[in-house]
Amino acid sequence: MTPRTTGTLDLTGLRTGPAQLWGAVRLVPLLREEPVAGLRLHRRALGEEHGVVQVDRRTTYHSYLPHAFVADRTGDGTPVATYGTHLTDDAAAGPPPAGMPLRLHHRLAKREGRGRLRFLPQHLALEGYLSLHFGGPSVVWEEWSQRAVRQGLSPRAEEAWTGAQVRGLADALRLFEIHPGQCGLLLYLGDTLAAAFAVPHPEDYRALHPTLVQDLYGEQVHHYATLMPPLPDFRARIAGPGIRSVAGLRAAARRQEEEWAAFHDSTMAAGLLGPAYAFRTVRRLGPFTLSRFLPGFRRREENHIGEIITDEAGRTAYLKTFRLSEKQVRRGHLLDQLAAHDWHLARTAAALGTGEAQLGLRLESAGFGALLRQDVLDHYRRQARGPGAR
Structure with a gap:
């Protein structure tokens, strides 16, 4: 290393x-x-x-x-x-x-x-x-997709x-x-x-x-x-006043x-x-x-x-x-926070002062949506839409 x-x-x-x-x-x-x-x-x-x-x-x-x-x-x-x-x-x-x-x-x-x-x-x-x-x-927390586990961010x-x-x-x-x-x-x-x-x-x-x-x-x-x-x-x-020689200038x-x-x-x-x-x-x-x-x-x-x-x-x-x-700063910030909390979404969300669903949607917005399982991402979307959303 x-x-x-x-x-x-x-x-x-x-x-x-x-x-x-x-x-x-x-x-x-x-x-x-x-x-x-x-x-x-x-x-x-x-x-x-x-x-x-x-x-x-x-x-x-x-x-x-x-x-x-x-x-x-x-x-x-x-x-x-x-x-x-x-x-x-x-x-x-x-x-x-x-x-x-x-x-x-x-x-x-x-x-x-x-x-x-x-x-x-x-x-x-x-x-x-x-x-x-x-x-x-x-x-390998349950929220992460098989692609995230096998390929990482590639x-x-x-x-x-x-x-x-x-x-x-x-x-x-x-x-x-x-x-x-x-x-x-x-x-x-x-x-x-x-x-x-x-x-x-x-x-x-x-x-x-x-x-x-x-x-x-x-x-x-x-x-x-x-x-x-x-x-x-x-x-x-x-200023001109006070300048009386080349050395002063x-x-x-x-x-x-x-x-x-x-x-x-x-x-x-x-x-x-x-x-x-x-x-x-x-x-x-x-x-x-x-x-x-x-x-x-x-x-x-x-x-x-x-x-x-x-x-x-x-x-x-x-x-x-x-x-x-x-946008690039936001992506780096999210990755650093996830790594600092062992990629645990709930703990990372708490450190960022937001909810787990909001963090999941922030990951999707940053271009990292493929790291999450599709059913987990759909669940986060329903949570963000509020009670009764399907």
Whole structure:
């Protein structure tokens, strides 16, 4: 069993830069004074859209897989060249295949020799969410169906949108300036935090910046980008009185940057940086650890899943997150509560402050109705309709 820990995200070494705005898209850069020594990331194109990953002997993960990330460790902290993508001559490569290519990948994270690790960005986190209590009921109470006992939550599916489908995102990523020392960003849609992304080195970020349009985004932030009007800009204003020199102007500008960073970190990013997460180690690469994390599934609050590479001191070298929709939070919350009460419906309902019938109908509404026996579900429906209902 891989180790589990609980804690918050540590973004020590990353500081917030001035935001840039395009319509409903706000990008907040993350800057490093010094790159993370001994680790570099590069992209590996997979040449496909639909990929299949063999998670274990009985479980496969199907998703849109545009690329993988490869983490290289140098050992002595010296720089490693970042690999780019490769262009090929279409004529030399021959005609394209007639159908969609399909490739079976072995594991979401795989060691490729000493000092190198290939992993599928974002999908480590998404598979972690999909596998939440995937085995189904731990105790075979009479309410659970034979399917729940035999198959658990298989198959389990969730919906997401690619960045190319998020209105304004491609234009924002193309037009926005990349700052000196930028190693990541926080992406807001309609001033709702959609995703966080950080890498060890500024050159890594420049190479991987375009991949953000190929990432997956949740239903909620997709709607915000589509429906929200253009956002107001946060403009710094320096009062003229009292500024008598270039040094004074520089100090006033620095104070404005510090005030913006403090406001952003304590207010706008509080839903990401404040809560505790459950971390599970996936792989180790020398002094670095690749983990994925799940939130506490707090109702009507921000909830992010993600993956992270940390150094020996626990500082973040790589980070990628995905914001769950309210429906996805509700599903995670229900599964966590059931597991905490040994999948006993009456005890779970009491802990949630509701009736057993209402809990059964909530499970059906969340997409877990097949876990319950049909006669039990019908009984819950009659109870919900009231006395005399047939």
